[in-house]
Amino acid sequence: MYSFIIPVYNRPQEIFELLESMVALTFDKPYEIVIVEDGSTEDSKECIACFHNQLDISYYEKQNTGPGDSRNYGMQRAKGDYFIILDSDVILPSDYLLAVDKYLSASFVHCYGGPDDAHAKFSKLQKAISFSMTSYLTTGGIRGKKSAVGKFQPRSFNMGLSREAFNATQGFGDIHPGEDPDLTIRLWKQGYETALIEEAKVFHKRRISWHKFYIQVNKFGLVRPILNLWHPKTAKLTYWFPTFFILFVIASIIVAFFSIWVPLAFLGVYLFILWVSALHKYSNFGIACMSVSAALIQFYGYGSGFLKSYYYIHLLKRDPKKQFKKLFFK
Secondary structure, eight states, rough: EEEEEEESSOOOOHHHHHHHHHOOOOOOOOOOEEEEEOOOOSSSSSHHHTTTTTOEEEEEEOOOOOOOHHHHHHHHOOOOOOOEOOOOOOEETOOOHHHHHHHHHHHSSSEEEEEEEEOSSOOOHHHHHHHHHHHHHHTTTTTTTTTSSSSSOOOEEEEEHHHHHHHHHHHSSSSSSHHHHHHHHHHTTTOEEEEEOTTEEEOOOOOOHHHHHHHHHHHHHHHHEEEEEEEGGGGOOOGGHHHHHHHHHHHHHHHHHTTOHHHHHHHHHHHHHHHHHHHHHHOOOHHHHHHHHHHHHHHHHHHHHHHHHIIIEEEEOOOOHHHHHOOOOO
């Protein structure tokens, strides 16, 4: 049996929309939904109560210990032998479980991940951020493209994990964000494989303001050098690309004062290609322009965070948990 594991923190409206989409799932086998309220001050009880006659839901409340520990808490109490971990800000297509079950029945894997996209009803900002986070031109396809370089690392907004693999690894660690690649790498070390199920797509709302988006991607940059410290064999030059991009932009502006325009021209061509790609995807001039802004914020946020963390963790040899306390839940 499949057990959906969903941590939620002060997002009752989002969990309502997710459960609405789960009612529409076209799947005739039993499954359960385990919702873990992670110390919310605005709980989801009333929203969840609306679905008790339609869905098999278990609801738990606990103190705030972070999404990783909340997922572990839910998996420890779930009845299924295969867990499907979702963020509360996703919406499922009606055939989601059919796609997962079909793939696992044909080619079982102990851990899978699926891609994400923007729903047609999402705001222009959400679509722009989604484009920036999923486009091959910005992330190289690491978030849901089979053509991506290297082994696929599932993300916990849309991730499957067998009970066996959970028991072997003890689940997620206390770092956040970064708990999902950390778990994936530990799975690999124990001999478990991961896979991308392209058909198991979710619609992911992501951040709803530029400021929240910047904070999120900056944290992504901060955690990567920490993961490279813990798992040095997984370190890649590609993780430096956003930082290199920032340095290239700065250098392009500086040399332009000396009438050297070629680097700035290359930058302009890249951003134009990005704009055209977003325009082709959404057929909306405004979203295309916002997508370019989202990409620049993403590169700056991640790249500056990565450089800062690398300086303290790898050059000054600081303890990650002492240097970046806010990235860890006790």
